Amino acid sequence: MIQIKDLQYKINGKIILEDIFLELAEGEFAAIIGPNGAGKSTLVKLILGLLELKEGSIFIDGVEHYNWLKNNTIGYLPQYEEFDNAFPATALDIVLMGLAGQLPLGTHFNKNHKQKAMEALEQTGVAHLAKELIGKLSGGEFQRVLLARALVSESKYLILDEPEASLDRPSVESFFALLKELNSKGKTIITISHDLTTLSKYCSFLVCLNRRLHCHNQMELIDADVIHKTFGDSLRIIEKDY
Numbered sequence: 001m002i003q004i005k006d007l008q009y010k011i012n013g014k015i016i017l018e019d020i021f022l023e024l025a026e027g028e029f030a031a032i033i034g035p036n037g038a039g040k041s042t043l044v045k046l047i048l049g050l051l052e053l054k055e056g057s058i059f060i061d062g063v064e065h066y067n068w069l070k071n072n073t074i075g076y077l078p079q080y081e082e083f084d085n086a087f088p089a090t091a092l093d094i095v096l097m098g099l100a101g102q103l104p105l106g107t108h109f110n111k112n113h114k115q116k117a118m119e120a121l122e123q124t125g126v127a128h129l130a131k132e133l134i135g136k137l138s139g140g141e142f143q144r145v146l147l148a149r150a151l152v153s154e155s156k157y158l159i160l161d162e163p164e165a166s167l168d169r170p171s172v173e174s175f176f177a178l179l180k181e182l183n184s185k186g187k188t189i190i191t192i193s194h195d196l197t198t199l200s201k202y203c204s205f206l207v208c209l210n211r212r213l214h215c216h217n218q219m220e221l222i223d224a225d226v227i228h229k230t231f232g233d234s235l236r237i238i239e240k241d242y
């Protein structure tokens with residue numbers, strides 16, 4: 001379980017997040033939505049320990065999150081991953097990077113690490129591309145390689161920041177179907193997304209954020225009014241496709 005209590009976050013005195021109280025149970029497939037600049041990425045970076053928490057608290061499985069993160073990892077797919085196409089790394093190399101934190105200093109990846117990386121590539125359906133250079137992969141294939149990198153550490157939590165950003169419509173559907181399958185096998189997932197149609201189909205829990213939380217509840221309990229409050233007038237159409 002992830003519990004956030006009374007979290008505030010400021011950058012150079014500007015309030016980015018305020019009064020955040022949130023509880024996310026194990027096994028949820030949660031989505032964070034909100035307009036650009038709402039603080040979504042900031043919130044997940046605070047959970048991941050990538051930004052320093054100064055006000056409020058975050059507990060993971062009942063343990064203060066910095067302490068939890070000393071012994072555990074959270075799989076993370078960041079918003080944009082800029083890779084030089086000419087960089088001579090294979091898909092397998094990229095996935096192995098997800099195990100770098102487990103590698104004692106001065107040692108190399110062994111057979112066991114490579115086996116784990118191959119299993120992660122199998123999970124995301126791109127094991128056949130393991131030896132391909134990343135420059136030869138399509139956007140959708142590369143996104144699945146990055147998902148494999150987020151999965152390889154076998155953490156129980158997975159956080160994704162707009163995973164659909166570089167995918168076409170069929171790829172978004174198959175990517176979310178894959179996430180749903182991982183979720184049904186026990187992975188607790190938090191994804192930031194702007195794709196309300198897809199979220200309403202796959203996610204179980206919705207967090208509406210615009211500096212403050214406007215809602216955090218089971219997907220079916222959220223009504224259009226709350227979503228409009230979160231987005232203001234910038235949102236015109238909400239499609240639901242249960």
Ligand SMILES: Nc1ncnc2c1ncn2[C@@H]1O[C@H](COP(=O)(O)OP(=O)(O)OP(=O)(O)O)[C@@H](O)[C@H]1O
Pocket residue numbers: 011016034035036037038039040041042043
């Ligand atoms: N390093 C920084 N320095 C100054 N301001 C920042 C910094 N990082 C984020 N911000 C500001 O914090 C606010 C929240 O940013 P954040 O990236 O969390 O929003 P977001 O909801 O993820 O947006 P988007 O949907 O556009 O990705 C924005 O106003 C942004 O400009």
